[in-house]
Amino acid sequence: MNDDKGRPDLRINGERLVSSIKEMGSIGFDPETGGRTRLALSDADKKGRDLLCRWMHEEGLDVKIDQIGNIFGVREGTDPSELPVMMGSHIDTVRDAGMFDGVYGVFGGLEVIRTLNENKVRTRKPLALAAFTNEEGARFQPDMMGSLFYTGTVGLEELLSSKDENGLTAADELDRIGYRGSGTVRAGRYIELHIEQGPRLYAEGLPIGVVRGIQGLAWWAGEYCGESNHAGSTPMDMRKDALLGVAELAAEAEKLALRLGNGSVATMGKISPKPDIINIIPGKCSFTLDFRQFEKSLFEEGKGEIERLITACAEKRGLKYNFRKVAEAPAVVFDSGMVELAERVSARLGLASKRMVSGASHDAQFLSPFCPTVMIFVPSKDGRSHCPEEWTEAEDLENGCNVLLHSVLELV
Ligand SMILES: [Zn+2]
Structure with missing residues (x-):
């Protein structure tokens, strides 16, 4: 007993x-x-x-x-x-x-x-x-x-x-x-x-x-703005494709999470190109980003890097951008x-x-x-x-x- x-x-x-x-x-x-x-x-x-x-x-x-x-x-x-x-x-x-x-x-x-x-x-x-x-x-x-x-x-x-x-x-x-x-x-x-x-x-x-x-969690919502134009007659080097900026951001966010490691995860769960039509270059694209990490210093570093990436991926393509953090829980x-x-x-x-x-x-x-x-x-x-x-x-x-x-x- x-x-x-x-x-x-x-x-x-x-x-x-x-x-x-x-x-x-x-x-x-x-x-x-x-x-x-x-x-x-x-x-x-x-x-x-x-x-x-x-x-x-x-x-x-x-x-x-x-x-x-x-x-x-x-x-x-x-x-x-x-x-x-x-x-x-x-x-x-x-x-x-x-x-x-x-x-x-x-x-x-x-x-x-x-x-x-x-x-x-x-x-x-x-x-x-x-x-x-x-x-x-x-x-x-x-x-x-x-x-x-x-x-x-x-x-x-x-x-x-x-x-x-x-x-x-x-x-x-x-x-x-x-x-x-x-x-x-x-x-x-x-x-x-x-x-x-x-x-x-x-x-x-x-x-x-x-x-x-x-783990700590931070969420952002944002939008890239470029120019909608004809998919056939606009040369690749003269486009301002908002979706491509967001696609690059998604790839960079993945790289960031892998580089920080220690359980870092980054997810772009919602991406909406506009006008969302087969033969039009997306002039706008809204997105969300979810980043999570347990260790405080890595969480802070990750959050800073995400915001830097959101800016950098837009500027690289001459896109206008806006974003805001919509949730944060330590x-x-x-x-x-x-x-x-x-x-x-x-x-x-x-x-x-x-x-x-x-x-x-x-x-x-x-x-x-x-x-x-x-x-x-x-x-x-x-x-x-x-x-x-x-x-x-x-x-x-x-x-x-x-x-x-x-x-x-x-x-x-
Ligand atoms: Zn449960």
């Missing part, structure tokens, strides 16, 4: 974990696509929430809903003055999603609580399980709505007034599904278990990723003590782990400034996510959940 340090040497029930994830995965399931859709505050999201709340009640948790619909379940500790160690993630999905994104973190936390309950383990600090509202942002923007509200990063009124494409507000939809509450639970620590949603762990055959932070660095804890626990369980930086955003990044936070990743088959092919093997799900269990046991 106890290991050599007197800690309960428990293991979670992998079959129960997988069957719970599958049951949630059947809600909103579409047999035609093989995916499931539980957009935030939809009927399917309500069904998922109802299932989670039922299971929380069955484990004797004190269930609280806050003003943005975040769901918390609290398992009491023996010392009421302590803040809870919180586990959690989200249960909303994108369209035609896999069954693991978010759900794994919530039901992984539930499985930890079930394991403690069936082994009658009392803890000094309380434990809390959280499901944050609208992490995906597939229906209402901004994404991460629940954690933005929870951490006071964005005000309630602004979030509640967000409208979906049919003009329905988040406030009305929260009321309709019955999940606008008034409770809350403060977190003392936060651990989010999640699938990697990228290819690295799977490719390297590693069971555990310990996430040391989330990297989030998770608490080093929490990172070391997850690594230590993985090693003790005989599971190889690597430190990694998350490429995607998560609720944990907003919790991190408020309480010591870490994320634990498990492999995603072929790095696929946000699609019906999203897959993680049962053994990997079980391993990650055991790392969560023992990390929590060291904290409570």
Whole structure:
């Protein structure tokens, strides 16, 4: 029952974990696509929430809903003055999603609580399980709505007034599904278990990723202006082709990311030449640029270089240009003590782990400034996510959940 340090040497029930994830995965399931859709505050999201709340009640948790619909379940500790160690993630999905994104973190936390309950383990600090509202942002923007509200990063009124494409507000939809509450639970620590949603762990055959932070992100939108003209009668050396300037910028941005290395990524996701006609030289071309990097100095260098390239690629071809930065979020660095804890626990369980930086955003990044936070990743088959092919093997799900269990046991 106890290991050599007197800690309960428990293991979670992998079959129960997988069957719970599958049951949630059947809600909103579409047999035609093989995916499931539980957009935030939809009927399917309500069904998922109802299932989670039922299971929380069955484990004797004190269930609280806050003003943005975040769901918390609290398992009491023996010392009421302590803040809870919180586990959690989200249960909303994108369209035609896999069954693991978010759900794994919530039901992984539930499985930890079930394991403690069936082994009658009392803890000094309380434990809390959280499901944050609208992490995906597939229906209402901004994404991460629940954690933005929870951490006071964005005000309630602004979030509640967000409208979906049919003009329905988040406030009305929260009321309709019955999940606008008034409770809350403060977190003392936060651990989010999640699938990697990228290819690295799977490719390297590693069971555990310990996430040391989330990379910084900068977005620009801009436009190059040259001259539209006849595609047949304008010689190549007398053109001012805006699209060619943007094409060169795309190639230069790739070179920059490769040169900076260390996980730098640069993407031009949106390019619109005008007039966008087969026999006219594009006189205008608008574009977006997305640059991400975790290390502060490289992030700063990359941002400066991107802006220099936007200018240089236009001037080289005599194009006019304008651009502006439309978003910037600095990297989030998770608490080093929490990172070391997850690594230590993985090693003790005989599971190889690597430190990694998350490429995607998560609720944990907003919790991190408020309480010591870490994320634990498990492999995603072929790095696929946000699609019906999203897959993680049962053994990997079980391993990650055991790392969560023992990390929590060291904290409570
Ligand atoms: Zn997620």
